[in-house]
Amino acid sequence: MSNVVEIRGVSKSFERFALSQVQFEVKKGFITGLIGPNGAGKSTLIKIMMDMVRPSAGEVRIFGSTLADNPGLKERIGYVSDENYFYENMTIRNMRKMIAPFYQHWDHTAFTRYLDLFELSEKSKIKDLSRGMKMKFSLAVALSHDADLLLMDEPTAGLDPVFRRELLDLLGEQIMDENKSIIFSTHNTTDLDRIADYIVFMNRGKVVFNDNKDEVLERYVLVKGGRELLDKDVLKYFVGVREGAHGFEALAPDRREAEKVFQGSALLEAPTLEDIMYFTVKGGKAHV
Numbered sequence: 001m002s003n004v005v006e007i008r009g010v011s012k013s014f015e016r017f018a019l020s021q022v023q024f025e026v027k028k029g030f031i032t033g034l035i036g037p038n039g040a041g042k043s044t045l046i047k048i049m050m051d052m053v054r055p056s057a058g059e060v061r062i063f064g065s066t067l068a069d070n071p072g073l074k075e076r077i078g079y080v081s082d083e084n085y086f087y088e089n090m091t092i093r094n095m096r097k098m099i100a101p102f103y104q105h106w107d108h109t110a111f112t113r114y115l116d117l118f119e120l121s122e123k124s125k126i127k128d129l130s131r132g133m134k135m136k137f138s139l140a141v142a143l144s145h146d147a148d149l150l151l152m153d154e155p156t157a158g159l160d161p162v163f164r165r166e167l168l169d170l171l172g173e174q175i176m177d178e179n180k181s182i183i184f185s186t187h188n189t190t191d192l193d194r195i196a197d198y199i200v201f202m203n204r205g206k207v208v209f210n211d212n213k214d215e216v217l218e219r220y221v222l223v224k225g226g227r228e229l230l231d232k233d234v235l236k237y238f239v240g241v242r243e244g245a246h247g248f249e250a251l252a253p254d255r256r257e258a259e260k261v262f263q264g265s266a267l268l269e270a271p272t273l274e275d276i277m278y279f280t281v282k283g284g285k286a287h288v
């Protein structure tokens with residue numbers, strides 16, 4: 001199976017944050033969701049992938065080359081930023097006239113179709129668009145130049161629930177063509193429940209895991225039991241614990257092991273991606 005993106009030992013330090021030794025691959029033909037709490041380093045990593053931020057170590061290969069060696073590859077990426085990089089005083093039409101010539105494969109028919117679908121008028125000025133409408137415009141651009149990779153930083157942020165679903169369906173349709181791939185970051189794990197094939201989970205500048213979504217959901221297990229079960233010996237089986245008035249809830253990273261230890265004494269349940277993110281980020285010891 002070929003990789004559309006290869007991230008090798010990427011590090012980047014800012015004054016109060018470090019992305020350290022990030023390493024993973026993204027498979028062609030799939031949707032990969034990038035999740036993690038605020039400040040985990042998702043946007044920084046996406047900017048490094050786009051060659052907008054230079055890493056202090058390591059490299060990113062997209063379609064087999066680095067963008068520094070082969071800047072023309074950017075054309076094959078449909079990038080959606082988490083910031084508005086359009087000119088506020090321009091209309092959508094004038095912005096489009098400026099952007100389109102950068103792309104050899106600009107598809108004006110597709111662009112007008114997306115504007116219609118997203119209920120945007122070419123006459124609107126960027127500054128008069130709501131946050132969600134700016135996101136829609138950005139998506140229309142990213143989808144209109146026959147990109148092989150859609151790389152999107154929080155594309156569902158600011159979208160209402162109805163359009164959010166429509167967008168996820170639309171992204172699902174994009175990868176029907178098995179040559180296309182999608183990477184997108186989100187805070188909303190339900191976006192991923194719906195469409196992601198792979199999950200890259202980042203926390204504090206590091207990758208916690210990069211795995212097939214179904215395998216992740218099968219590997220972890222939620223353990224629910226009485227407080228009397230919680231002692232130091234048991235804590236080693238958990239990545240995070242939450243204590244309530246009557247009992248505890250914890251996430252174990254190894255379902256089989258947890259089944260052996262807790263079968264009969266605690267309740268074992270399948271976690272959601274949100275449970276996995278919550279317990280991993282929160283940790284456990286401090287709460288017990």
Ligand SMILES: Nc1ncnc2c1ncn2[C@@H]1O[C@H](COP(=O)(O)OP(=O)(O)OP(=O)(O)O)[C@@H](O)[C@H]1O
Binds near residue numbers: 015044
């Ligand atoms: N140019 C910069 N200079 C200094 N610090 C930076 C810079 N860019 C990012 N950071 C810091 O790096 C950290 C990670 O930021 P980043 O935007 O990558 O996180 P994120 O996972 O996308 O977060 P969010 O989910 O809140 O968007 C933050 O603490 C941020 O303040």
